[in-house]
Amino acid sequence: MACQTNNLPPVTTRAEQREETRERIVEAAVECFSERGFRGASTREIAGRAGTNQGLITYHFRSKDDLWKAAADRIVGQLEARIRERLVRLGGEDPRTRAREMIREFVRFNAGHPELFRFMVEQGKSDDIRMRWLVDTHLKRLYEAIPQLGLGAEGPLKPHAFYVLVGAGSVLFSVAPECRRLTGLDPSSQDAIETHADLVARLLVP
Template sequence: MSVNSGGAASDGATPKSQRTRERIVQAALDAFATYGFGGASTRQIAALAGENQGLITYHFSTKESLWKAAVDSIFLEFRRELAERMVVLADADVRTQLRLLLIFFVQHAARRPEQMRLMIQEGKADNARMQWLVDRHVKGAFGIFGSIIENAIEEGILPKAPVVHYFYMLVGACSLLFTVAPECQYLTGDNPLDPAMVEAHAQAVVNLVLR
């Protein structure tokens, strides 16, 4: 029998119970991304999910367990999609790999802006939750993207600089527009999540990086 991130048995769960759990996890992701771990309450999350607060205790033993389940939900989705793209790009040249990964990061950030909002909320904290998140999810993405950046530097596609600087610059370039989408819309009147704007942003990032 497997155990989910909340510590509850997941095998044998009824479809209704699984749907309830998924609604709670998505509501938790939205709440933690907006208010942070300290600002989000289980009562608030239950209301967002349209569920009884007692069901949070049933599915997740603690608020931190619920937070971990929410983090897992978005990052496992991201890692699965990234792995699929890396298989497709395995035989591509470095410039093509970098170009298509930048487009992928933009598209993912637009589709799931709560991921980077969560990271901004949690990235400020020097605590065990941040260590867990980095060890479990961020290091893997850094390893994949970092190796492509290193190859791009070696081939002269990117100027020489520490990989960590490129990592954060490019992640920010790909995602910030969507992370602060309301600000952009108030500023310009444009909706960053409009498909045409997402495509234009992806092309702008590619043009900036790969002149």
């Protein structure tokens, strides 16, 4: 990209450049895959959004499949970091307040990262190799961590409660363009986010 024409040491090292480029590609991939699905997203469009050419994708990630995995790793990683961060700040609260606040934080995360839910829905639909990878590599771990967060009952209702939480807390933001046109509400506004977070939290922890 930016050429070093002087003889001073470069602002960024080669390794940093490389990492930055990879990062840019993964970011574009998250967007594209979440908007168009695996088959619908083309590596050329991803390269275009990342500001490079298609050949570079094969270079950094061996295949479209590997790029998709990197994209999934990234979005799930962001969720986990956010949850962990929030957990330490809620040390001494009583269980109900804790649960409500964790739900609120989950909703806020979805508002900022609608790609997470889109990935889950996109991949959950068909019983293919990517769905199995996503479940085994990431979702199982998240699902089993739920009781530690002080959320929901163990037992036969757990799957239902899980998908109610995920659905209720995510769809509004995942279909933001549709919501704007259908209802006039802008789901990305601070007000809408907090209203929704509060509604979901109060519904699930009365």
